[in-house]
Amino acid sequence: MIPYADRFKIPQQSDIKKALGTFDDNSLNTIFTERFYETFDSLPFPKKPWDWLAQYVEKGQTYAQHLQLSRTLHTSASSHRNTIYLTIFGQIDKTIFDLDSLIDYTQRFFQIPVKLINPFIDVQWNNETNQWTCILNLSNGKNRSFKLQTRYNEKNNHSQISVRKILDLLTKVVPMDARCLVALTMYDLYDDDTDLFIAGLARGNNRVAAFSLYRYDPYLIFNESNWFDCKMKVVSELEKEIEERRNLLLLRTCRLLTHEVCHLFGIEHCIYYSCLMNGSGHLDEDFTQPLLECPIDLRKLHIFLKFNINKRYEELLEFFQIHNFYDEIKMTKKKLDVINQPPQGMNSSAKRKRLCNVTTNDEDVSQSFTKHFKDE
Ligand SMILES: [Zn+2]
Numbered sequence: 126m127i128p129y130a131d132r133f134k135i136p137q138q139s140d141i142k143k144a145l146g147t148f149d150d151n152s153l154n155t156i157f158t159e160r161f162y163e164t165f166d167s168l169p170f171p172k173k174p175w176d177w178l179a180q181y182v183e184k185g186q187t188y189a190q191h192l193q194l195s196r197t198l199h200t201s202a203s204s205h206r207n208t209i210y211l212t213i214f215g216q217i218d219k220t221i222f223d224l225d226s227l228i229d230y231t232q233r234f235f236q237i238p239v240k241l242i243n244p245f246i247d248v249q250w251n252n253e254t255n256q257w258t259c260i261l262n263l264s265n266g267k268n269r270s271f272k273l274q275t276r277y278n279e280k281n282n283h284s285q286i287s288v289r290k291i292l293d294l295l296t297k298v299v300p301m302d303a304r305c306l307v308a309l310t311m312y313d314l315y316d317d318d319t320d321l322f323i324a325g326l327a328r329g330n331n332r333v334a335a336f337s338l339y340r341y342d343p344y345l346i347f348n349e350s351n352w353f354d355c356k357m358k359v360v361s362e363l364e365k366e367i368e369e370r371r372n373l374l375l376l377r378t379c380r381l382l383t384h385e386v387c388h389l390f391g392i393e394h395c396i397y398y399s400c401l402m403n404g405s406g407h408l409d410e411d412f413t414q415p416l417l418e419c420p421i422d423l424r425k426l427h428i429f430l431k432f433n434i435n436k437r438y439e440e441l442l443e444f445f446q447i448h449n450f451y452d453e454i455k456m457t458k459k460k461l462d463v464i465n466q467p468p469q470g471m472n473s474s475a476k477r478k479r480l481c482n483v484t485t486n487d488e489d490v491s492q493s494f495t496k497h498f499k500d501e
């Protein structure tokens with residue numbers, strides 16, 4: 126037992142089986158096999174006292190529980206909502222934030238259209254009031270100016286915007302066909318006065334969420350005690366370093382956005398595998414978590430979005446290869462190898478038939494069969 130994580134429970138095989146549920150659908154039976162489950166990593170032990178599962182006891186959410194919830198989220202009245210909308214709040218620096226690739230990834234991940242809209246026409250800093258304001262293009266076509274709740278530290282010239290105010294504004298402009306509308310910003314956000322910062326907040330009932338990439342920039346150095354104590358590392362002019370910074374921010378943003386949109390789709394934190402949906406207590410923990418979901422959360426996404434699992438993995442693999450996400454390339458290839466191999470039973474009989482020509486000894490057949498799989 127780890128003293129700081131004495132309430133942490135290793136998931137038992139029986140818990141995982143129960144969370145996966147039973148399979149009546151034959152098309153899934155061929156994918157959700159023991160060999161497929163072996164391509165997923167186990168849930169790691171908490172490494173630090175401030176890791177999520179050292180701090181919190183999560184109940185976990187089974188496939189059946191999510192299915193029940195998603196029936197209320199996905200009614201016939203909401204069946205036309207098939208698009209994820211993204212919007213940018215304020216200025217972004219395109220040299221470090223690869224927005225086009227993030228949209229591309231989100232589309233591959235959820236296998237539904239992802240569109241960018243721009244209801245925030247302008248976001249400005251007011252020097253007299255030390256407050257952010259914005260102009261919003263409302264659904265009726267009119268523009269209106271709004272003050273944003275802001276906190277400001279003069280000494281460090283650092284400000285944070287209240288995430289709740291942004292959520293309030295988003296609810297005014299959610300498109301009819303939106304599964305959700307997510308605002309992304311490079312400005313720093315907070316919620317409670319005691320917060321160091323907040324990466325984001327989702328309001329599931331209103332289908333809106335807002336997330337800040339500010340603290341995800343690998344060049345940012347910040348003090349864990351004071352919210353206003355942040356500075357940027359000296360920015361490199363070297364092409365290679367700019368590319369590395371942009372790529373790392375992209376990877377972190379892909380993880381953040383898909384994790385949060387999954388929450389908007391009713392998927393709760395995962396306690397069964399090492400998984401995209403694991404909770405994270407701090408950024409270092411977040412940065413070590415995988416981009417892909419475990420089989421239980423894959424099943425939840427699949428029933429909700431009805432995609433072709435094989436095609437989705439192929440498209441994700443292509444994205445990981447374009448952006449050199451090496452760990453994800455390895456993980457996805459393993460899954461595709463297993464999915465694309467015929468089930469062992471079928472393969473076994475085909476192999477036997479062929480090998481019958483060279484041997485009649487069943488023991489030899491099974492030995493050569495085992496070797497065949499070990500070699501791969
Ligand atoms: Zn979460």
Ligand SMILES: [Zn+2]
Nearest residue numbers: 395400419422
């Ligand atoms: Zn999971």
